[in-house]
């Protein structure tokens with residue numbers, strides 16, 4: 349196993365629907381682990397944060413063999429931080445369409461507050477949703493979003509999530525509530541702080557990526 353990658357992820361058991369890159373022995377491992385290390389550095393200016401995040405997104409996409417997906421793909425960024433992953437994935441999957449989900453986590457209560465949900469019309473029945481969301485902390489935002497897709501009748505087996513940082517609590521919750529949904533994350537961090545931020549995590553991903 350790659351030593352740098354290994355350091356990124358403590359050894360707790362993960363649910364079967366979760367794959368966590370930082371534990372695997374992969375040729376791109378060191379580079380990805382280095383990007384993660386940079387993202388964790390709170391002193392990094394937003395331009396550098398964005399550069400490292402974009403590099404990491406490209407490495408994630410390289411590893412996903414996206415060119416072999418035969419189904420129609422609906423890229424589904426959760427606004428706003430999920431938009432950061434969109435350019436890389438749109439470029440790789442040229443025929444993809446967009447499902448827009450806007451859910452804001454309330455800063456006081458950490459509860460999800462929805463403001464936008466727009467799916468493309470006339471999708472094929474086996475269309476595959478790729479949800480783009482760098483941070484899954486309590487999983488409140490993600491469970492709410494998956495609940496909306498389920499309510500609209502979409503097949504949960506056709507949904508996968510691309511994340512960067514997940515809290516252990518979040519992956520366990522996703523396993524309990526949506527075991528059919530595959531989660532691919534770079535790393536699973538062990539705890540949440542009293543404001544429900546991932547620890548060690550990287551702080552507020554959206555603010556750091558967009559420079560707000």
Ligand SMILES: O=P(O)(O)OC[C@H]1O[C@H](OP(=O)(O)OP(=O)(O)O)[C@H](O)[C@@H]1O
Pocket residue numbers: 426427428429430451452453454458460481482483484485486487488489490518544552553554555
């Ligand atoms: O798992 P949860 O506890 O729900 O937290 C994760 C959510 O919080 C962040 O978004 P935020 O609402 O801060 O908005 P942003 O994307 O605009 O930064 C993040 O991008 C997730 O959407």
Ligand SMILES: O=c1cc[nH]c(=O)[nH]1
Pocket residue numbers: 429483485544545546547549550551552553554
């Ligand atoms: O740690 C966290 C939790 C929610 N949203 C973030 O951007 N970071």
